[in-house]
Amino acid sequence: MAMAMAMAGGAVRGRFAVVGGGIAGVTCAEKLAAEFPSEDIFLMTASPVIKAVTNFKQVSKTLEEFDVEEQPSFLLEKRYPNIRVIQSGVKQMKSDEHKIYTEDGKEYIYEKLCLCAGAKPKLIVEGNPYVLGIRDTDSAQAFQKNLAQAERIVVVGNGGIALELVYEIQGCEVIWAIKDKAIGNTFFDAGAAEFLLPKLTTERRETPIECKRTKYTLEGSKEKGRPTEASDKLGSALGPDWHEGLHLKGTKEFSHKVHIEILCEVKTIHLQQEFIQLQRTSVTFPKGEKNAEADEVLWPVYVELTNGKIYGCNFIVSATGVVPNVEPFLDGNNFAVGEDGGLKVDKHMHTSLTDVYAAGDICTAAWEPSPVWHQMRLWTQARQMGWYAAKCMAADALGESIDMDFSFELFAHITKFFNYKVVVLGKYNAQGLGSDHELILRCTKGHEYVKVVMQNGRMMGAVLIGETDLEETFENLILNQMDLSAYGENLLNPDIDIEDYFD
Numbered sequence: 001m002a003m004a005m006a007m008a009g010g011a012v013r014g015r016f017a018v019v020g021g022g023i024a025g026v027t028c029a030e031k032l033a034a035e036f037p038s039e040d041i042f043l044m045t046a047s048p049v050i051k052a053v054t055n056f057k058q059v060s061k062t063l064e065e066f067d068v069e070e071q072p073s074f075l076l077e078k079r080y081p082n083i084r085v086i087q088s089g090v091k092q093m094k095s096d097e098h099k100i101y102t103e104d105g106k107e108y109i110y111e112k113l114c115l116c117a118g119a120k121p122k123l124i125v126e127g128n129p130y131v132l133g134i135r136d137t138d139s140a141q142a143f144q145k146n147l148a149q150a151e152r153i154v155v156v157g158n159g160g161i162a163l164e165l166v167y168e169i170q171g172c173e174v175i176w177a178i179k180d181k182a183i184g185n186t187f188f189d190a191g192a193a194e195f196l197l198p199k200l201t202t203e204r205r206e207t208p209i210e211c212k213r214t215k216y217t218l219e220g221s222k223e224k225g226r227p228t229e230a231s232d233k234l235g236s237a238l239g240p241d242w243h244e245g246l247h248l249k250g251t252k253e254f255s256h257k258v259h260i261e262i263l264c265e266v267k268t269i270h271l272q273q274e275f276i277q278l279q280r281t282s283v284t285f286p287k288g289e290k291n292a293e294a295d296e297v298l299w300p301v302y303v304e305l306t307n308g309k310i311y312g313c314n315f316i317v318s319a320t321g322v323v324p325n326v327e328p329f330l331d332g333n334n335f336a337v338g339e340d341g342g343l344k345v346d347k348h349m350h351t352s353l354t355d356v357y358a359a360g361d362i363c364t365a366a367w368e369p370s371p372v373w374h375q376m377r378l379w380t381q382a383r384q385m386g387w388y389a390a391k392c393m394a395a396d397a398l399g400e401s402i403d404m405d406f407s408f409e410l411f412a413h414i415t416k417f418f419n420y421k422v423v424v425l426g427k428y429n430a431q432g433l434g435s436d437h438e439l440i441l442r443c444t445k446g447h448e449y450v451k452v453v454m455q456n457g458r459m460m461g462a463v464l465i466g467e468t469d470l471e472e473t474f475e476n477l478i479l480n481q482m483d484l485s486a487y488g489e490n491l492l493n494p495d496i497d498i499e500d501y502f503d
């Protein structure tokens with residue numbers, strides 16, 4: 001039975017508090033609960049459900065796989081009787097008094113606090129009902145409802161969400177507007193993009209797999225023509241396979257229809273009335289000539305791109321990255337904030353403020369990283385950071401020292417794009433390596449794409465698309481920094497079984 005909760009002048013006092021019921025927060029609370037079974041661990045969260053890691057599997061030294069389940073919070077309290085979930089958003093903190101205040105009017109005093117409030121979509125424009133972001137169950141449902149009535153949408157952005165969407169959407173024309181020359185710039189180079197492209201033009205294919213996390217239903221839209229908006233509740237981020245079981249289908253009978261506009265951004269968004277008005281009045285505005293589409297139909301909204309083209313559509317998806325949820329914590333607290341808007345943390349996940357730690361999407365890793373690790377706002381890193389933050393909080397509380405966790409030695413991510421297994425390791429896109437590096441490639445169309453990044457004879461990173469079975473060997477080669485100069489391009493020679501050499 002936990003003993004440490006106490007009232008202090010109206011405030012509830014606890015040794016450890018964690019804010020956020022996503023992967024980072026829940027992992028942190030679980031680890032603290034296990035380390036301090038006689039203390040109450042407070043978990044404050046704005047969402048009614050929490051995210052639990054299940055079926056965790058360490059695939060290799062640094063690659064891991066797990067499922068995530070959305071669960072009611074009482075299940076977490078059942079597994080860890082000393083975790084107390086407070087379902088209320090934190091609206092303010094006073095770090096000098098070690099206090100946090102929740103929306104339900106309560107006040108808590110902590111000894112050590114970990115902020116894991118995640119991030120929200122960084123939209124190209126805020127407050128436009130035709131511009132949707134995807135983050136949590138609510139926003140995914142809102143997107144699905146709108147898609148079910150759409151004939152054409154514009155997807156802006158070129159990262160993980162955009163890649164998944166353009167592949168999954170059926171029965172709706174997709175105009176995909178990207179800033180770069182090639183698709184998927186956050187994960188791939190132009191060669192890998194070329195390898196993946198045919199998958200966007202072939203007819204479909206896989207039977208949708210049952211969704212193991214959330215059930216989605218279709219209800220009638222609120223106002224005809226105007227997109228259904230997600231609620232402004234702050235839910236936890238979706239993750240791998242979020243679209244499975246979600247019927248991502250528009251109104252048309254065709255399978256795939258994706259048109260890619262490269263090297264452009266959104267210049268302006270015009271509502272239908274504005275568009276009609278501009279066409280009538282502006283001398284410079286294209287009137288159905290080569291730059292504008294000669295559409296018969298009128299669309300609810302029009303997107304003008306920086307390359308001069310204008311596309312009418314039902315709505316726009318802004319899949320343009322995330323911005324950390326820091327607002328409630330900044331006021332009156334002098335946090336050091338990173339360029340990406342996250343709370344800076346040192347190698348012990350400690351923010352710039354005493355006794356305040358942070359983990360997951362909300363934080364910016366500000367320590368000197370291993371040469372082959374970098375931060376990316378991913379599920380795996382949220383879990384690793386939450387776990388390690390708890391270890392650091394425990395060590396500090398007990399006056400012990402702690403070494404950096406091994407998971408931060410090598411960046412390793414395993415995922416799926418266009419129905420291919422994708423593994424990215426280390427500096428897989430030669431990030432930060434300057435021009436002094438070389439690439440070795442092996443590609444079999446429709447089957448596999450293997451790229452390694454070499455510097456001074458050492459392997460620094462790799463992209464493995466398809467069932468290459470090379471991840472463990474390459475992970476070892478990057479970790480041990482063996483001099484591979486003697487092998488040259490034979491490193492990827494399929495007739496040589498390199499695993500025999502290096503395992």
Ligand SMILES: Cc1cc2nc3c(=O)[nH]c(=O)nc-3n(C[C@H](O)[C@H](O)[C@H](O)COP(=O)(O)OP(=O)(O)OC[C@H]3O[C@@H](n4cnc5c(N)ncnc54)[C@H](O)[C@@H]3O)c2cc1C
Pocket residue numbers: 019020021022023024025044045046047088089090091116117118119134135136160161234235236237238239240241242325328359360361362377378379380381382415
């Ligand atoms: C559509 C989508 C697909 C993705 N796919 C993948 C993938 O395939 N692989 C991968 O590795 N990653 C993926 N990600 C990224 C991954 O989901 C996130 O990096 C990860 O979930 C971040 O976890 P977190 O715990 O830091 O934040 P979150 O999951 O966002 O959790 C934040 C928690 O804080 C709570 N909160 C927020 N503000 C407050 C407040 N003021 N007070 C109290 N509580 C608050 C929220 O309710 C929530 O419970 C995807 C993300 C999205 C949006």
Ligand SMILES: NC(=O)C1=CN([C@@H]2O[C@H](COP(=O)(O)OP(=O)(O)OC[C@H]3O[C@@H](n4cnc5c(N)ncnc54)[C@H](O)[C@@H]3O)[C@@H](O)[C@H]2O)C=CC1
Pocket residue numbers: 124156157158159160161162164178179185186240265266318319320321322376377378415416
């Ligand atoms: N399978 C996976 O691993 C997946 C991971 N995720 C993660 O979820 C988070 C959110 O995903 P995304 O929104 O896709 O973010 P992202 O960070 O992966 O990609 C953002 C993209 O938007 C582009 N962009 C930024 N500002 C822009 C602008 N003003 N105009 C046009 N393009 C702009 C960037 O160049 C980049 O291509 C990320 O952390 C991502 O890593 C998401 C989906 C799948």
